[in-house]
Amino acid sequence: MSRELHFDTLVVGGGIAGLQTALDLADQNYQVAVIEKDATIGGKMIRLSKVFPTLDCASCITTPKMAASAHHENITLFTYCNLKSLDRDSPESVTATVTQKPRYVDPDKCIGCRQCEYGCPVYVPDEEQGNFNLRKAVHIPFSNAIPQIAVLDMENCSLCGKCARVCPTDAIDYFEQPEDFIIHAKTAVLATGFELTPIDQKPEYNGGKVQNLITSMEMERLLAPHGPYMRVIRPSDGKEPDSIAYVQCAGSRDKTLNVPYCSRVCCMYAIKQAMLLSGALPLADITIYYMDIRAFGKGYEQFYQNAKAMGIEFVKGKIAKIEQADNQYVSLRYEAQEDGGRVVEREHDLVVLSLGMVPGWTPQGVCQVSCDTDRFIKSSMPQIAPTVTDMEGVFVAGVAAGPKDIVDTIAEAGAAAMEASKYMTALGKQKAA
Amino acid sequence: MSDKKKQADKEAMKILRQQRKQSIDRVRGAIKSQNKDIKSIKDALKDGGKTVPEITAATKMPSSRVMVFVATLKKYGMVAEGPKDGDYFKYELIDA
Structure with missing residues (x-):
C-alpha cells in the first residue's frame, strides 16, 4: 500500500520557476509539495555562471531561493522523483503518483x-x-x-x-x-523547464563530433567559479584559447530540427558569455556569427551595444559547415552577408553552439494537459492568463510553457502562484456557501 | 551488529553481486583502465610540472583523455595548477 500525503499545491519541477511558485504560495500559508527529478533542486539556473543583462552571479540569486524553499515550514521537497501520473478526481482534488528513485x-x-x-x-x-x-x-x-x-x-x-x-x-x-507514493492536492503547477536541442542532430555540424566544439551550457560550466578547470581552456588539450566563436541559431529557427521557433535567450546568453570571456581572457578574439540579434528585453539593447563597444566582433552569416581543422582548431564556413556574400572559412580555438530550448518533459501518458504545436504546454488563455492550462486547477510556469528568460520565468511563476491561490480561495468560498 | 545480522547481510550482498555480475565486471574493467591512466599521468609528473601536451607525449594517451584526468586529479586534490608555459598551464603533483 503506497503512502498518501496531502498538500494544497503540488509543484512539478524544482528549478527557479517551481521554487518561486512554491515560495509565493507557501508565504500565503498554503502547504506545498515540490517534486524534482534530479537529486538536487535549482534546475538549470544553479548551473549557470552569471545572468544577463546585469552580470549578477546566478548562484548568488538561486542559492537563497533554494535554501528558503528547503527551510520553509510550508514546503516539502521531494528530490530524485519521477511523476508517474497526475489526474483530477474532482474540482477539489488532483492526485499524483510519484516514484521515489x-x-x-x-x-x-x-x-x-x-x-x-x-x-x-x-x-x-x-x-x-x-x-x-x-x-x-x-x-x-x-x-x-x-x-x-x-x-x-x-x-x-x-x-x-x-x-x-x-x-x-x-x-x-x-x-x-524504487518506491511509489501518492500526493493529493487541490491544485498543481507544472514548472518542468527545458532541455537544450541535441548537439548531434545536424550533419552540417559533423554531428557535434568535433573537438573543442561545445554547447552553451558547457561554456556556462567553463565560466562558473566551480567549473571543471576553474578557468577557460580548451577541453582537448588545455590550451588557453586565443580565438572563441559563437554559432547562433544552432538549434533554433531550424525546420530541419523541428524547432522553427526562436528560443529567445540565445542571443543574450551568447553576448553575456562573450563579455565574461572578454574579462577572463582579455587578449582573446571573440566572434559571434548571427542571423539577426534579438535583444528585446529591458536593458538588452544597451547590453548588446556595450558588447560591441568592448570589441566583440559580430558577423552576420549563418554557419553552413563545421569541421575539425589541424591542431585541434575548429573550422567554420559561412556566407559573409555584409561582405558581398562571399564564402569565408575561419578557424577558432574554441567554438560554442548556441543551442535552443525544447521542452524538458512531455505530459503524454502522465496527465491530460495539452501541448501546443511547439510541444511546450499549451496555455488556454495566452493573452490574458498565460499560466492557465486546459486542465482545471493545473497551471504552468516558466519555460514549460515556452522559451523565456529568467526575468519572465520568475514573473510567470508568481502569476501561476496567484492563479493557484485564486483557485483555492474560490474552492473555500464554494464550501462555505 | 549481531553476528547473525552480519551473516545475513553478507549473504544478501553475495546474491546482489551475482545478480549484477555483468555490470560489476564492466565497472571493474573501467577501474583497471582508469587506475592505469592515472598512474601513467602521476609518473609523468614525478620529475616536475608538465603541460597537457607534454603529459600526452610522455604517456601516449589522447590529449583529451589526459585533460579529463588532470581536471579530475585537480578536483580531488592530487594535482595542482602550476605556472603558465606559453599558451598552456603546467600541472604539478601535490605530494611530489
Missing part, C-alpha cells in the same frame, strides 16, 4: 560529509560539469546542491563496499528499491 543512501542518515565519495574507486564522467572531468560513482551532485545528500549511481558501482565501510552514519543501502 533509489539513491542507495538513506537521506535521514546522510550528513553530506563526502567520505563515501572520497573512498569510492570508480570515476565516471561528470554530467554536471559537461563531462569535462570525472566524478565518483557515489557523489553529491555539486558543492551547492540542496539537499547535500549523496547519491549512488548503481549502473557504475562495483559493489566493492568501500563507501559503506567509510560512511560514519551507516547511510549506504545497496538494497533500496
Whole structure:
C-alpha cells in the first residue's frame, strides 16, 4: 500500500520557476509539495555562471531561493522523483503518483560529509560539469546542491563496499528499491523547464563530433567559479584559447530540427558569455556569427551595444559547415552577408553552439494537459492568463510553457502562484456557501 | 551488529553481486583502465610540472583523455595548477 500525503499545491519541477511558485504560495500559508527529478533542486539556473543583462552571479540569486524553499515550514521537497501520473478526481482534488528513485543512501542518515565519495574507486564522467572531468560513482551532485545528500549511481558501482565501510552514519543501502507514493492536492503547477536541442542532430555540424566544439551550457560550466578547470581552456588539450566563436541559431529557427521557433535567450546568453570571456581572457578574439540579434528585453539593447563597444566582433552569416581543422582548431564556413556574400572559412580555438530550448518533459501518458504545436504546454488563455492550462486547477510556469528568460520565468511563476491561490480561495468560498 | 545480522547481510550482498555480475565486471574493467591512466599521468609528473601536451607525449594517451584526468586529479586534490608555459598551464603533483 503506497503512502498518501496531502498538500494544497503540488509543484512539478524544482528549478527557479517551481521554487518561486512554491515560495509565493507557501508565504500565503498554503502547504506545498515540490517534486524534482534530479537529486538536487535549482534546475538549470544553479548551473549557470552569471545572468544577463546585469552580470549578477546566478548562484548568488538561486542559492537563497533554494535554501528558503528547503527551510520553509510550508514546503516539502521531494528530490530524485519521477511523476508517474497526475489526474483530477474532482474540482477539489488532483492526485499524483510519484516514484521515489533509489539513491542507495538513506537521506535521514546522510550528513553530506563526502567520505563515501572520497573512498569510492570508480570515476565516471561528470554530467554536471559537461563531462569535462570525472566524478565518483557515489557523489553529491555539486558543492551547492540542496539537499547535500549523496547519491549512488548503481549502473557504475562495483559493489566493492568501500563507501559503506567509510560512511560514519551507516547511510549506504545497496538494497533500496524504487518506491511509489501518492500526493493529493487541490491544485498543481507544472514548472518542468527545458532541455537544450541535441548537439548531434545536424550533419552540417559533423554531428557535434568535433573537438573543442561545445554547447552553451558547457561554456556556462567553463565560466562558473566551480567549473571543471576553474578557468577557460580548451577541453582537448588545455590550451588557453586565443580565438572563441559563437554559432547562433544552432538549434533554433531550424525546420530541419523541428524547432522553427526562436528560443529567445540565445542571443543574450551568447553576448553575456562573450563579455565574461572578454574579462577572463582579455587578449582573446571573440566572434559571434548571427542571423539577426534579438535583444528585446529591458536593458538588452544597451547590453548588446556595450558588447560591441568592448570589441566583440559580430558577423552576420549563418554557419553552413563545421569541421575539425589541424591542431585541434575548429573550422567554420559561412556566407559573409555584409561582405558581398562571399564564402569565408575561419578557424577558432574554441567554438560554442548556441543551442535552443525544447521542452524538458512531455505530459503524454502522465496527465491530460495539452501541448501546443511547439510541444511546450499549451496555455488556454495566452493573452490574458498565460499560466492557465486546459486542465482545471493545473497551471504552468516558466519555460514549460515556452522559451523565456529568467526575468519572465520568475514573473510567470508568481502569476501561476496567484492563479493557484485564486483557485483555492474560490474552492473555500464554494464550501462555505 | 549481531553476528547473525552480519551473516545475513553478507549473504544478501553475495546474491546482489551475482545478480549484477555483468555490470560489476564492466565497472571493474573501467577501474583497471582508469587506475592505469592515472598512474601513467602521476609518473609523468614525478620529475616536475608538465603541460597537457607534454603529459600526452610522455604517456601516449589522447590529449583529451589526459585533460579529463588532470581536471579530475585537480578536483580531488592530487594535482595542482602550476605556472603558465606559453599558451598552456603546467600541472604539478601535490605530494611530489
